[in-house]
Amino acid sequence: ETGVTQSPTHLIKTRGQQVTLRCSSQSGHNTVSWYQQALGQGPQFIFQYYREEENGRGNFPPRFSGLQFPNYSSELNVNALELDDSALYLCASSLAMGTGGTNTEAFFGQGTRLTVV
Amino acid sequence: LAKTTQPISMDSYEGQEVNITCSHNNIATNDYITWYQQFPSQGPRFIIQGYKTKVTNEVASLFIPADRKSSTLSLPRVSLSDTAVYYCLVAKDTGRRALTFGSGTRLQVQP
Numbered sequence: 001e002t003g004v005t006q007s008p009t010h011l012i013k014t015r016g017q018q019v020t021l022r023c024s025s026q027s028g029h030n031t032v033s034w035y036q037q038a039l040g041q042g043p044q045f046i047f048q049y050y051r052e053e054e055n056g057r058g059n060f061p062p063r064f065s066g067l068q069f070p071n072y073s074s075e076l077n078v079n080a081l082e083l084d085d086s087a088l089y090l091c092a093s094s095l096a097m098g099t100g101g102t103n104t105e106a107f108f109g110q111g112t113r114l115t116v117v
Numbered sequence: 118l119a120k121t122t123q124p125i126s127m128d129s130y131e132g133q134e135v136n137i138t139c140s141h142n143n144i145a146t147n148d149y150i151t152w153y154q155q156f157p158s159q160g161p162r163f164i165i166q167g168y169k170t171k172v173t174n175e176v177a178s179l180f181i182p183a184d185r186k187s188s189t190l191s192l193p194r195v196s197l198s199d200t201a202v203y204y205c206l207v208a209k210d211t212g213r214r215a216l217t218f219g220s221g222t223r224l225q226v227q228p
Contacts, residue, residue: 004160033215041162042204056215090160092216098159105151106216108160 003027004093004109010100011117013081016094016105021076021112025093031055033106035090049074050096078114086116121205126223135192137222139205142186147209150181150188155202155221165190165201192224200226 003026013019025032031050032037035043045058049068063079072093092106122140129135130135141150149168153161167179167188178191192199202221208214 035216035218042220043193043216045215045217058215069194088158092160107124107163108153111158111160113158 001036004091004107006089006091006109006112009110010113011114012117015083015116017076017081018079019081019114021077021078021089021091021114022093023074023109024095025072025074025091026107029093029095029107030072031094031096032068032072033092033094034076034090036060036076036085037088037090037111039087046076056069081116083116086114088113121207121219123203123205123219124226125220127194128225128227129204130227131196132194135195135199135224135226136202137190137192138187139190139207139226140187141205144185144207145209148207149209150179150185151181151206151208151216152177152190153204153206153218155204161204161218195226197217197222197226197228200224 005024007022023032024082028106033048034046036046037043046060046064047066048055052068065077068074090111091109094106149166151166152164154159156163165174165177165179167181168179172179180189200222204218204221206216208216
């Protein structure tokens with residue numbers, strides 16, 4: 001158990017719809033990152049939030065957006081769903097120690113399996 | 118970000134030691150080497166992390182030569198439950214940075 005929980009575990013949506021995925025980070029962690037993992041591939045970085053601000057973004061279009069709340073939990077929103085958005089969406093939480101801090105690791109949740117039909 | 122290269126797949130039998138080598142020729146001075154394990158439909162699980170020489174925990178050992186251009190994850194006496202995909206990552210401060218996953222090494226343990 002990593003202490004990172006994601007909801008829902010599974011979801012089926014229709015092309016063109018919007019979806020919101022949720023992540024509760026491990027207690028004491030201030031950074032949340034989201035990843036998309038297509039079948040048979042490694043996770044791909046979507047974006048990261050640090051203290052409620054976006055702190056880096058991967059190669060994903062603007063219809064992928066997110067939020068981080070004061071308790072450091074996070075949401076991933078995807079608008080105008082496409083069939084290729086079908087994937088396992090992973091949330092990872094970590095404790096960023098500031099610049100030059102001790103290296104820490106990221107802990108992943110179980111993921112949300114999104115199917116777009 | 119340093120690119121990593123690792124075998125696509127490996128096969129082993131229960132009770133054997135498994136060594137998975139990862140190549141990272143462009144590793145930077147401040148980069149750490151981290152290995153994750155992932156079972157189907159689950160999130161990656163942190164296994165071990167190191168900077169140089171050898172690191173050992175209750176799950177695995179990580180061997181890093183002096184030039185740090187490669188690393189070897191060693192799993193002692195594997196069991197069927199070790200069947201998973203293993204990812205080698207190289208990054209500075211993995212708590213703050215985006216992690217770049219490759220395709221990983223798919224380990225199949227046979228009885």
